[in-house]
Amino acid sequence: MLPFDEERVVGPGWHDRVYAAVRQVPAGRVTTYGDVATVLGSPRVARHVGFALAALADDVRPPVPWHRVINAQGRISSKGDVVRAERQRQLLAAEGVLLDDRGRVDLKRLRFDFPDA
């Protein structure tokens, strides 16, 4: 059974799988690049999770909650793009995910547990 094959909202390839996994993350929860990669079958492709999100289009449907994906340290990784990092921080705050004084999310509490993993 292929629940996401029906969608086919974006181009073929790796990105599609990443988007499908990220859409499983409910509001108010977060996940890490490594976790998404693990669910996809390869724990070592964490970089490509972020890579896929970087190539994410705005008119993709359904929308992909990319802001719920952070790095393993509980921090926002926008690699120099401060604007995008700030946007992510606000989107998370809107869902009740707040950052502590060190700018980190409480992964122990808010990390989403994938049913497949």
Next chain:
DNA sequence: GGTTTGACCATAA
């Protein structure tokens, strides 16, 4: 089709 790049991760110092 080889080389570079990258929203990462784990480990070492």
Next chain:
DNA sequence: CTTATGGCCAAAC
């Protein structure tokens, strides 16, 4: 705590 290094593999050039 921070910075540095190696590795991983798909996409872009």
